[in-house]
Amino acid sequence: TVGPPIPGTEVKVDHRPSRDKPGEGEICLRGRHVFMGYLKEPEMSADVIDSEGWFHSGDVGFLDDDGMLHITGRIKELxxxxxxxxxxxxxxxxxxxxxxxxxxxxxxxxxxxxxxxxxxxxxxxxxxxxxxxxxxxxxxxxxxxxxxxxxxxxxxxxxxxxxxxxxxxxxxxxxxxxxxxxxxxxxxxxxxxxxxxxxxxxxxxxxxxxxxxxxxxxxxxxxxxxxxxx
Incomplete structure (x- = not known):
């Protein structure tokens, strides 16, 4: 585990049944401290930040019952x-x-x-x-x-x-x-x-x-x- 999310950070796990194990998914972050995108690179920015402002980290993991975040791998490594x-x-x-x-x-x-x-x-x-x-x-x-x-x-x-x-x-x-x-x-x-x-x-x-x-x-x-x- 990497511990609980820091204060002011929203964390969700984007689970896709065709890609992820049950309970796991891509770790997504949202908060005022999360970067807004790549400078003058709108396409790259759109690849990692969705329309609701969630940053898709590329890390795979899950949140346990105690709210602790676990990282199990990278999507590109699957x-x-x-x-x-x-x-x-x-x-x-x-x-x-x-x-x-x-x-x-x-x-x-x-x-x-x-x-x-x-x-x-x-x-x-x-x-x-x-x-x-x-x-x-x-x-x-x-x-x-x-x-x-x-x-x-x-x-x-x-x-x-x-x-x-x-x-x-x-x-x-x-x-x-x-x-x-x-x-x-x-x-x-x-x-x-x-x-x-x-x-x-x-x-x-x-x-x-x-x-x-x-x-x-x-x-x-x-x-x-x-x-x-x-």
């Missing part, structure tokens, strides 16, 4: 499966990292596809000077197997029955069993990437937000393989 189901990737990725503390990143893939897959990276030590991964495993990733680097862990995860493969499969199975509310939200395949993400590597922004398009382009061959092997 995955639309081949079957037409909309899935917000961020809550899924956060849950997977919670279930598997050895992971530093989880990237859900599945837009216009028949099923979901996920790309993982293991926790590693970052070089403070370059900002790049040293490749040496860190934290909970150290205790998964005898692998010492993310490259070794990624190679091991490809082997059925190996410590890393079993470790990741256990987390995916638990997510599918407890948290996937439909078959379309179940993760069918996954891969552990040979290198952790970083700002210098191009996969993360300066504020450490995931650049999904960069990851999808950089690991297109891995994604294609996960979809072609089933």
């Amino acid at each position: 995955l639309i499966t081949a079957g037409g189901e909309n899935i917000a990737p961020v809550p899924v990725e956060e849950k997977l990292r919670e279930l598997c503390p050895a992971l530093s990143n989880a990237v859900l893939i599945g837009d216009r596809c028949k099923y979901l897959i996920c790309l993982f990276t293991a926790k590693t030590i970052l070089d403070p000077e370059t900002g790049l991964s040293t490749g040496r495993l860190a934290g909970d990733a150290i205790s998964v197997s005898s692998a010492k680097t993310d490259f070794e862990a990624a190679a091991e995860a490809k082997i059925q029955g190996s410590a890393w493969q079993v470790h990741l499969q256990r987390a995916v199975d638990e997510y599918n069993r407890k948290f996937a509310i439909s078959n379309a939200q179940r993760i069918k395949r996954f891969a552990l990437l040979p290198e952790d993400f970083s700002e210098r590597g191009g996969e993360l922004t300066a504020t450490l937000k995931l650049k999904r398009l960069v990851v999808a382009d950089k690991y297109a061959a891995t994604i294609d393989q996960l979809y072609s092997s089933m």
Whole structure:
């Protein structure tokens, strides 16, 4: 949760059944402090501010019974499966990292596809000077197997029955069993990437937000393989 709306701010959740989960929708704001539009850009302004003065934030979320606002994702990040189901990737990725503390990143893939897959990276030590991964495993990733680097862990995860493969499969199975509310939200395949993400590597922004398009382009061959092997 990001807390309750600040005084003087009107908040509503614009729910669209064709796009949003029950109870969720686009977070809209209205108040004297909300900007009036883009300077000399009437078309851009009309895209985000409706005729009633509501600013459409592009964030997806909900208000709980206590009036607390929760943000679950971005409209532009929503995955639309081949079957037409909309899935917000961020809550899924956060849950997977919670279930598997050895992971530093989880990237859900599945837009216009028949099923979901996920790309993982293991926790590693970052070089403070370059900002790049040293490749040496860190934290909970150290205790998964005898692998010492993310490259070794990624190679091991490809082997059925190996410590890393079993470790990741256990987390995916638990997510599918407890948290996937439909078959379309179940993760069918996954891969552990040979290198952790970083700002210098191009996969993360300066504020450490995931650049999904960069990851999808950089690991297109891995994604294609996960979809072609089933």
